[in-house]
Every structure is written in C-alpha cells, then in structure tokens.
Amino acid sequence: MRPLTCVVAALLLVLWVASPGSSRVATIETTAPLQDHAELSVKAAFREAVNAAVKGAFAMGLHWFRISKAFVFEDAVAIRILATDTAPEAETEEGLGPDADLGAGADQPSESDL
Secondary structure, three states, X not given: OHHHHHHHHHHHHHHHHOOOOOOOEEEEEEEEEOOOOOHHXXXXXXXXXXXXXXXXXXXXXXXXXXXXXXXXXXXXXXXXEEEEOOOOOOOOOOOOOOOOOOOOOOOOOEEEEO
C-alpha cells in the first residue's frame, strides 16, 4: 500500500505545480468615426474608441488593459487593446525609438505601437 500512496502523492504534486493560471485575456478592437484629420478630431475619435474598448473590457470583468495599436484611416480611428483580469508582474515601458517608422502612404492607414 505504501508504493501506491507515494505514486498518488507524486501525481498530486505534479498536478498542483503544473496547473494553469486562472487569468483571462482578451484582445479588443474598436473604431470611432473621424470627421476630418484635424488634431482635435483625431483625439476625440481616439478617446471615443478607447472608451468603448475599456467599457467592453470592464463588462467582461477585465480590469487591466494596455493599448497595443492605434490606426488612423481615412474616415475612422481604430484601436486595439490587450485586456486581462490581472496586472502583469513586471511592467516595462516600451517607447518608440528614434528609428521608428511613423510615416505611411496616402492610401495606407497610419500605424503606431503605443
């Protein structure tokens, strides 16, 4: 009976150590209409898109988020956020370097990692 007890204890230990985390993660993309390409219009549309994405994340119970992408199209602003129910252990700030490509052609949307 003793060997069976050791095997069961070892199996339970492996299952306990290898159990997956219980955090939930979602990528949420939203858009907001853009009236023109004036700075104030872009900021207002960006704010509207972020508010919609954050409300969706909160409705799913995800209370931590980070904006991962932002796009400016001809008639809309789109954003992508990464939302989760737990904050990451080690947050690092990733800024745009001096060699970041911020330009885009007239027929392509602007893209920037935030």
